[in-house]
Amino acid sequence: MDSNVMRRKKIVKYNEGKLLEIEDYIAVEEPFTIHINGQEFATMLCTPTNLQELAIGFLASEGVIRTVEEICSVTIDQGKGYAYIELENQASFDPTVTSKRIIGSCCGKSRQFYFQNDVKVAKTIINAPKITGKQCGELMEKMESNSAHFKQTGGLHNGGLATVNELLYSYSDIGRHNALDKLYGHCLLNRISTKNKVIVFSGRISSEVLLKVSKMGIGIILAKSAPTTLAIALAEELGITTVGFIRGDRFNIYSRHERIIEDK
Template identity: 60%
Template sequence: MTQVEDDIVTEFPLTIYINEEEFATMVCTPAHLEEMVIGFLASEGVIRFQREIKNFKIDEEQGFAYIEIEGKINTQRDFSKRFIGSCCGKSRQFYFQNDVQTTKTSTSKTTITADQCIKLMDMMQATSHVFKGTGGVHNAAICTGDEMIVGRADIGRHNALDKLYGHCLLNQISVRDKVLVFSGRISSEVMTKAAKIGVGIVLSKSAPTDLAIDLAHDLNITAVGFIRGGSFNVYSHPERIHQ
């Protein structure tokens, strides 16, 4: 038996208070916490713009985030309540009630080439230093067709996406013409998050689920999976991918 030192990813609980009332606890990787909280609040429909936040403070030592926003929020609202209903007037269904109010159908006109799909995935993977060191995080990036604008990592795939969303809100980056590149499986949760962010193309090195593909069709999002070794599969709206 040989003893060696190994890098281990940090798991960190962060409890969010809004207007002095407890709202949610997130288990995350303790980096880019302000971005994550702002992206999460926007994703949940609590805020639409960063300017709606009057005060923001994070106590990393104790694991608390204190946010004061304009107006009131119903902290008793059940954000995880099951919802059965149509998606964008069509046949598909969301799992959760709040997603109906915050998920947007993409209006993106952006197109990219097959080579760009592969290069963007390689670019994100090459900059995923936390994953290389620990193997314990999900990676995600917001890109143009030619370059990566920002990349984030977290133990939770939804947290990584919230960090991207928060970064774009804080820096007033328009995402309608951007591409979301993701390291993991495209679940319905990931597809819903992508729609909330507002991108029209989602690239992944892994597979989508059946519900994710259904949502992608209905939300006008191009879903590309299994980007590996110079090939990939396009599951929805292939008109955005060309030679």
């Protein structure tokens, strides 16, 4: 059992009129603070795993960096929950642009900071693969079958990168945004192309989630839950196909439906 992902705790369970004391698995939530060039930048609440990927993916999605080549060094202090990052061009990072922010595990980040940086890094997707309805259901099933920690805790989100045929990588976190940042960080660190790839996602497609997918340059997101109205509007504008409520061979297509084709 990975104690950074889940821990045992005694709880009381109500079942058929009786109260029973049992042990259950609980998802871990801890603060993670990123320092850039000696300045405290942001503290997020997360599952404390894959912290290097999380830090780099977060900075890329915020427009602080575009490539890992802009980073001189990354030091992770797992015990304290700190990341110390040195950027190559220190003048490019201005800590006075935004004050210290606390980023929640569920509700995203401060809207004030959020919209300041999106224009710089959001991408309009021109080319994306076509995928059959059957493939959509199969990819969601593969991600869920690989999510042992979710099955044990019920408290984690999952984000996966896939081709139309195969789930390539997946990351888990208590925050749906964090799961995508870990995935993005993994791609940047390992020079993995996101061209013609698909995002498979366990959570709701909010505007923040949609924009993260755009910044990764991916044109299709397959989700277990629903999108919001703003997410759909942004998806139409940015050329992203959004598929929600995937349950076996059933789902809804909310934008750019031409990329989802009938099974042959």
